[in-house]
Amino acid sequence: MDVPDGPLIPPWYTIPGMSEHLKPGSVVFGYVIERLLGRGGMGTVYLARQQSLNRAVALKILHPHQLRNPAAVEDFLREARATARLNHQHLVTCHDAQADPDKQLYCYSMEYIPGLTVAATMQAEGPMKRSMALHITYQIASALGYAHQHSLVHRDVKPDNIMVNKNGVAKLLDLGLVRDRLDGVGSTSAGKKLMIVGTPEFSAPEQSRNPRLATPASDVYSLGATLYYMLSGRPPHTGETIIDLIVRAATEQVYFPESIPVDCRDLLLLMLARSPDERLPHGAAVVAALEALAQGRAPKLPEKRLQTETSPAEDMVEDEPAGSGASQRRRVRRVRRHR
């Protein structure tokens, strides 16, 4: 591909109300924009060409409207650093992060994954075959096992954040909500009153109740909800409102429609248990359970549980004093909905 010389940061970038899309040919920090790949709650991702190495990359740019939120930049840079710190075949790789505070431009580049998200594939083709759904689950469970070993909890595993290429290789994206269990580093939105961190249809009950209660077992729940969705075309619980959905997930049994193969149900029950103590505790346990399933054995909880994090006993974490400007600002954080 030719590397065109394009205009530098286009002037619309910080103009409210205008399209936030960069035009093909725009040059951002030495990356030439080719086309839009996707958008999420935090950023827009473009296919771009890195001029210095003449290679294709995916460039994620923080949404300009997120800059109204003072902690968004901090969260975005943490996402880039967490992604860069990890190296696993089923986790997207980060190359570089760049920031220009004067232009209010924050981005990071990562490996380009040619393929579709699980969400996009499902929208186009409907529920997946058992073999494909289990293959994707196995790969993402191994990525989570690796992240959990490094004390990280992803907290936003869902169909939009899993990409699959044409050879069936799956990669987990978007470490925007990642939290370090050991030193408490994580999205600064975590633990604020009435905040939902994650995506309600795919979040474990304890994470919906209090984001600080998210542990590796919460990621297992989200992956279980994603497997349920891949097989049936719907998440395990639905509701008229977010609160209704959260209450149902916390109180109702999982119901299995006919589309969910009988031999996958025990595994799903172990991944979607309401109590984290009755759930497969981490990604590696899901890998072992899937291997058991493949060998015709019943998946079961491991005998020796990895010690899961316990967080402060209170259900809702104390917020800063009401009315404090900082606390008011920080409460306006990312609330993600399944798109």
Ligand SMILES: Nc1ncnc2c1ncn2[C@@H]1O[C@H](COP(=O)(O)OP(=O)(O)O)[C@@H](O)[C@H]1O
């Ligand atoms: N490395 C990548 N290669 C190809 N497409 C990507 C890549 N990363 C993200 N995308 C696309 O961009 C979308 C948004 O990216 P994501 O990191 O999930 O952003 P957000 O944090 O805003 O949710 C994804 O759902 C996917 O369609």
Ligand SMILES: [Mg+2]
């Ligand atoms: Mg996303």
